[in-house]
Amino acid sequence: MQLQNSSMSNQVVIQNWLIKQLAEQLSLDSATISITEPLTRYGLDSIDAVTMVGDIEDVLDVELPSTLFWDYPTIEKSSQFLAQNYDLSNLNNKADDAHVLEELEETGIEATNSSKGWGGLFSRIKGA
Amino acid sequence: MHPLIQYRVAQLLEQDLGDPNHLESTLSFKKVIELDEEEAFPEAELNWLYNWHLQDYYVPVDCGGKFTNFEEFLALVRVLSRRDQTTGIAFTTMFWSFLCWMAGTEEQKQKLAQFMIEEHGTMCLGYSEREHGSDLVNGGLTATKVPGGYLLNGEKWPINRATRSGVTFVLARTDAEGGAKGLSLFMIDKREISNSEYYNLPKILTHGIRGSDMSGIGFNNCFVPDSMLLRQEGDGLEIGLKGFQITRTLCAAFAQGAADTALRTTLNFALKRVVYNKTVFALPQPRKTLVDAFLDILICDCETIGAARGFSVIPEQFSVWSAVVKYFVPTQLEKMVNDVYVVLGSRFYMRDEHDCGIFQKVLRDNSIISMFDGSTVVNLHALMLQFRQLTKYRAKRKPETMAEIKPRLATIFSLQQPAPNFEPEKLELFSRGADDSLQGLEIALQQLEDLRQESNVNQETLEKLINLGKLVLDELNVHDELIAQSKFEFGHEQSPELFEIAKKYCTLHAAACCLHMWIYNRQLLGEFFASGEWLVLSLHRLLRTIRPMPYLISEVYLENVAQELVRLHRENKLFSIVPIQLAQSEINKQEDQTNAITELVHV
Numbered sequence: 001m002q003l004q005n006s007s008m009s010n011q012v013v014i015q016n017w018l019i020k021q022l023a024e025q026l027s028l029d030s031a032t033i034s035i036t037e038p039l040t041r042y043g044l045d046s047i048d049a050v051t052m053v054g055d056i057e058d059v060l061d062v063e064l065p066s067t068l069f070w071d072y073p074t075i076e077k078s079s080q081f082l083a084q085n086y087d088l089s090n091l092n093n094k095a096d097d098a099h100v101l102e103e104l105e106e107t108g109i110e111a112t113n114s115s116k117g118w119g120g121l122f123s124r125i126k127g128a
Numbered sequence: 129m130h131p132l133i134q135y136r137v138a139q140l141l142e143q144d145l146g147d148p149n150h151l152e153s154t155l156s157f158k159k160v161i162e163l164d165e166e167e168a169f170p171e172a173e174l175n176w177l178y179n180w181h182l183q184d185y186y187v188p189v190d191c192g193g194k195f196t197n198f199e200e201f202l203a204l205v206r207v208l209s210r211r212d213q214t215t216g217i218a219f220t221t222m223f224w225s226f227l228c229w230m231a232g233t234e235e236q237k238q239k240l241a242q243f244m245i246e247e248h249g250t251m252c253l254g255y256s257e258r259e260h261g262s263d264l265v266n267g268g269l270t271a272t273k274v275p276g277g278y279l280l281n282g283e284k285w286p287i288n289r290a291t292r293s294g295v296t297f298v299l300a301r302t303d304a305e306g307g308a309k310g311l312s313l314f315m316i317d318k319r320e321i322s323n324s325e326y327y328n329l330p331k332i333l334t335h336g337i338r339g340s341d342m343s344g345i346g347f348n349n350c351f352v353p354d355s356m357l358l359r360q361e362g363d364g365l366e367i368g369l370k371g372f373q374i375t376r377t378l379c380a381a382f383a384q385g386a387a388d389t390a391l392r393t394t395l396n397f398a399l400k401r402v403v404y405n406k407t408v409f410a411l412p413q414p415r416k417t418l419v420d421a422f423l424d425i426l427i428c429d430c431e432t433i434g435a436a437r438g439f440s441v442i443p444e445q446f447s448v449w450s451a452v453v454k455y456f457v458p459t460q461l462e463k464m465v466n467d468v469y470v471v472l473g474s475r476f477y478m479r480d481e482h483d484c485g486i487f488q489k490v491l492r493d494n495s496i497i498s499m500f501d502g503s504t505v506v507n508l509h510a511l512m513l514q515f516r517q518l519t520k521y522r523a524k525r526k527p528e529t530m531a532e533i534k535p536r537l538a539t540i541f542s543l544q545q546p547a548p549n550f551e552p553e554k555l556e557l558f559s560r561g562a563d564d565s566l567q568g569l570e571i572a573l574q575q576l577e578d579l580r581q582e583s584n585v586n587q588e589t590l591e592k593l594i595n596l597g598k599l600v601l602d603e604l605n606v607h608d609e610l611i612a613q614s615k616f617e618f619g620h621e622q623s624p625e626l627f628e629i630a631k632k633y634c635t636l637h638a639a640a641c642c643l644h645m646w647i648y649n650r651q652l653l654g655e656f657f658a659s660g661e662w663l664v665l666s667l668h669r670l671l672r673t674i675r676p677m678p679y680l681i682s683e684v685y686l687e688n689v690a691q692e693l694v695r696l697h698r699e700n701k702l703f704s705i706v707p708i709q710l711a712q713s714e715i716n717k718q719e720d721q722t723n724a725i726t727e728l729v730h731v
Contacts, residue, residue, distance in 0.1 A: 012352060013702075025616070025617065025618050026617075026618060026619075030587075034623070040170075040306075040307055040308075042474070043616055043618070044619075045265070045618070045619065045620065046265050046307070046365060047369075047510070047513060048513065048618035048619065049308065050515045050557045050558050051514065051517070051558060051618070052618075053558070054517045054558055054560055054561065055517075057515075057560065058520065062622070066556055066557040066558055067557065068311075069308075069591060070307070070308035070309050071309065073307055073308070075438055103484035116478070
C-alpha cells in the first residue's frame with residue numbers, strides 16, 4: 001500500500017514536470033495541456049519526442065528507452081511507466097529547477113559526491 | 129598487396145576492373161558515358177560485379193557473407209564510384225539489406241542472404257511518397273491487418289531500383305491513428321505476392337544517374353504474409369531511422385569516388401595543357417585550386433574513415449555522427465567539383481571531349497548524393513535537435529569521462545588496429561549528448577603538446593598545428609555558449625541561423641577528425657602524411673569558413689602538397705590518406721611517352 005502511494009505520488013510529480021516541460025518547449029499555457037492527449041497533438045513530432053527523452057534522463061539520472069514517448073504517447077501513460085519502473089527520488093515537486101540548477105552549475109558550484117547530472121545536484125541541495 | 133589488410137579487397141576489385149580510361153575495361157569511362165547517353169541500366173556491368181562476388185561484402189559474416197565493418201566496405205564503394213556512380217548506386221541499393229540484418233529473424237536473414245549471394249538478387253527501399261517526401265510519419269501507404277498477413281494500398285515514389293528489385297522494403301501505416309508507432313516495415317519478396325496486386329511506376333527521367341531504374345511501386349489490396357513483417361507491428365519508424373544512420377554514413381563513399389575522378393581528369397588536363405608557355409598546373413591560381421581540392425578529399429577522408437571505423441566502436445553515437453558525415457562530406461565534395469571545373473575550362477561541359485566527357489557526368493551524377501537518404505536540411509535538422517544535449521554533456525564532462533573517451537578515440541582512429549565487427553543492434557535513436565570526436569578535442573590538443581618532446585616531429589609544423597587546434601577549441605566553446613544561451617524549440621520551424629550554426633559544428637567536427645587521424649597514424653601512413661603540412665593547410669582551410677584568417681598560411685607547404693598531388697597522379701594512386709594503387713593507367717603511359725619524346729627533342 002505504501003509502495004503504491006509512493007508510486008502514485010511519483011507519477012504526479014513526473015506528470016507535473018512533463019507538463020511544465022511541454023509548456024515551456026512549445027510555448028503553451030500549461031493549463032491547456034491534458035495528460036490524456038497524445039503529445040503529438042501539441043506540435044511535438046516523433047523525433048522531438050525522442051530528443052525529449054534525453055531531457056528526462058538528465059533529470060532522473062537514469063537511462064531510458066529512446067522510444068519512451070513513442071511507446072507511451074501521453075503524459076499520463078509515460079509518467080505511469082516511469083513511476084512503475086524507475087527510481088524517481090531525484091525528482092521533486094519544485095522541479096522547474098533544471099534551469100536554476102543549470103545556473104548554479106555554471107557559477108561553479110562543484111559536485112561533492114559521486115552522483116552526476118542536474119538531478120543529483122538538485123537532491124544534494126535539497127538535502128543540505 | 130596493400131599493407132593495411134582492410135584495403136586489400138578494394139585494391140583487388142580496382143585491379144580487376146582495370147583502367148577506366150582503357151576503352152575495353154569493365155566500366156570504362158567510354159562505356160559508362162555511352163550507357164548514360166542511352167539512359168540504359170548497366171545490366172552487364174552489374175552482372176560482372178555479381179560474378180566477382182561483390183555482393184558477399186554486403187552480407188555480414190554471421191549471415192554467411194563477408195561484411196565485417198565499414199572501413200573495408202567504403203573503400204569498395206569508392207573504387208566503384210570513381211568509375212561510375214550510376215553503377216555504384218545501383219549495386220549498392222543492396223545495402224538496404226541492413227534493415228533485415230538489424231531487425232530480421234534468423235529465418236528472414238538466411239533467406240535474404242541466399243537471395244543476394246546465390247541468386248544475385250537485389251532490393252530497394254520504399255520510404256518516400258509523392259505527397260509526403262521526407263515526412264515519413266505522415267505517409268499514406270497503408271497495411272491493414274487481415275488473417276495471416278496484411279493488405280497493402282498506396283504508392284512509394286521515387287524509388288531507386290523499384291522496378292528491378294526482387295525485394296522491396298516498404299514502410300507502411302499499420303495504425304490509422306498515426307503517430308510514431310503507427311508505421312511498420314515490410315520486407316516484401318515480389319516472387320511471393322500476386323502480380324496482379326502490385327505495379328511499378330514508369331522510369332523517371334533524371335538530370336544525372338540517367339541509367340538508373342528510378343521509378344516507384346504501387347499496391348492494390350496486395351496481400352503480404354506476416355512472415356514479411358520486420359520485427360513487430362509499430363517498429364517501422366525506429367528501424368527505418370536506424371537504417372538511415374547506416375546508409376547516411378555510407379553515402380560519403382559515393383561522393384569520394386566521384387571527387388577522385390573529378391580531380392584526376394582535371395589534372396590529366398592541367399598537367400599537359402600549355403598556356404603562356406607554362407602548363408596550367410604551373411600557374412599559381414589553378415595550382416592552388418587543385419591543391420585545395422586535394423585537401424578537401426583528405427579532410428573528407430578523415431571524417432569518413434573515422435566514421436566508418438567509429439561505427440563499430442560507438443554505434444550508439446551515430447544519430448550525431450551519421451548526420452555530420454552525410455551533411456559534410458557530400459556538400460564539401462560537391463563544392464570541390466564545382467571549384468575544379470574552372471581549371472578544366474569549357475571542357476567540363478562537353479559530353480565527348482576530354483576523357484570521354486566523364487567530368488560533366490560526374491558533375492550531374494554527384495549532385496544527388498547530398499539529397500538522397502535524407503537531404504542536407506534533414507541531416508542538419510537531426511543534428512540541431514541534439515545540440516542542447518551535446519552542449520550539456522560536454523559541459524558536464526569529468527576526468528573519468530575523458531579517460532573513457534581516450535581509448536575509444538585510439539580504437540576508432542588507429543588504422544592499424546582492427547576495427548571491431550559492426551553490431552547494428554547497438555544503434556540508438558539519439559546519442560545522449562555524446563560525440564567522442566569533438567568532445568575528445570582537448571585530448572588531441574594534449575597529445576600535440578606531448579609531441580613537443582618528439583624528435584621526429586617538425587616543431588615548426590607542430591607549433592602551427594597547436595595554434596590551429598586551439599582555434600578549433602575556441603570555436604567549439606563559442607558554439608557551446610551560443611547553444612547554452614539560446615532558447616531551444618522543438619519542431620520543424622527552426623531558424624535559418626541555427627542551420628548555419630549546425631554547418632559550423634560539422635566543420636569543427638571534421639577538423640577534430642583530421643587531428644585525431646594524424647595523431648594516431650603518424651607512423652603508419654607515409655612521409656607525406658606524417659609531415660603534417662597537409663593537416664596545417666586543412667585546418668586552416670576549414671577554419672577560414674568560420675572566422676577571419678589570413679589567405680595563405682605557407683607557400684612552402686602548398687608547394688609540397690602540390691608535389692604530392694602530382695606524385696599520386698603520376699603513380700596512379702587514389703587521392704586519399706590511404707592512397708591505394710589504382711589500375712595501370714593508359715593516360716600516364718602516354719604521358720611518359722610524351723615526356724620521353726619531349727626530352728629527346730630537347731636533346
